Amino acid sequence: MAPAARSRGAAAGGRSNPIERARRGWEKLGHILTDPRYTALLGVCLCLAELGVSHWVIQRVPYTEIDWKAYMDEVEGVLNGTYDYTKLQGDTGPLVYPAGFVYIFSAFYYLTEHGTNIRLAQYIFAVLYLLTLFLVFRIYIVTRKVPPYVFFFMCCASYRVHSIFLLRLFNDPVAMVILFLxxxxxxxxxxxxxCFFYSLAVSVKMNILLLAPGLLYxxxxxxxxxxxxxxxxxxxxxxxxxxxxxxxENPAGYLLRSFDFGRQFLFQWTVNWRFLPEHVFQHRAFHLALLSAHLVGLLLFCFYRWHRSGQSILTLLKDPAQRKPQSRRLTANSILTTK
Structure with a gap:
């Protein structure tokens, strides 16, 4: 009886082993998905997955022409010898981006056969997308604050990200990859x-200036x-x-066009404010309200979020070695929560 009982027990144990192994495997997977120490591993896996996803999107999803042709027309004017910004324009209007945009998209102009090879341009932007992912993942590897499973929703599951990079060919991806660098x-x-590369990002698109107060602080x-x-x-x-x-050639023309703070945006292209009536979106009072809210937010962050040492904020003007008490060294997390 005893040998038979042991035999039945061994058989039962053998049957439970696959279940136990599956349970341990599931726990290990959950640990990998939630422990920030595995960010690098998940980042590599997601970048490899994005190679396939990006290729599929480029091959299967129709490209939408919005600004690419206008970009090419604008830089073509420069390449043809026109350096007066007031005379440079494309299908969607005048050239309104700083000089760095002109140089980078001039390179794209030549690489894509004067802007006509859209498919090649999409693959160039796919490379920019993967480089952006790498730089973003690298930031999170340093900070170790975010569970890795979040990154799936940030890239693979995001239609908007793929649309901006691969299907629209906007200049935002170029500016952002330089900013993340x-x-x-x-x-x-x-x-x-x-600071050098931050300024280079600003030279591609002016909206990078929104980070300037944080960088100055x-x-x-x-x-x-x-x-x-x-x-x-x-x-x-x-x-x-x-x-x-x-x-x-024309200093006033360049400054007014490339850093035009009074430029009016078209309602048809807004996403975040689509719920508003068009006349409200276009009204100057709405623009001033947004600007005021932004400035108030910066002041609140400056006095109540960024600077919480109990000392006057004017102490920031002193050399760190002369501050009493001496300031703590900036960490990766403190830098990122400021920017």
């Missing part, structure tokens, strides 16, 4: 290079006023160098 450099304490925290000035000079000097051919 700048953030990575700053996280590695390479502030001069970070971080520079003051890290260096104080006197040592911040050279970093700001890097940003300014790059803008001047890139814009020099256009500034020599």
């Amino acid at each position: 700048a953030i990575n450099l700053i996280l590695q304490d390479h502030w001069s290079w970070g 971080l520079l003051l925290c890290r260096f104080g006023l006197l040592r911040t000035i050279p970093k700001l000079c890097i940003c300014a000097l790059l803008q001047v160098i890139l814009a020099l051919p256009f500034l020599m």
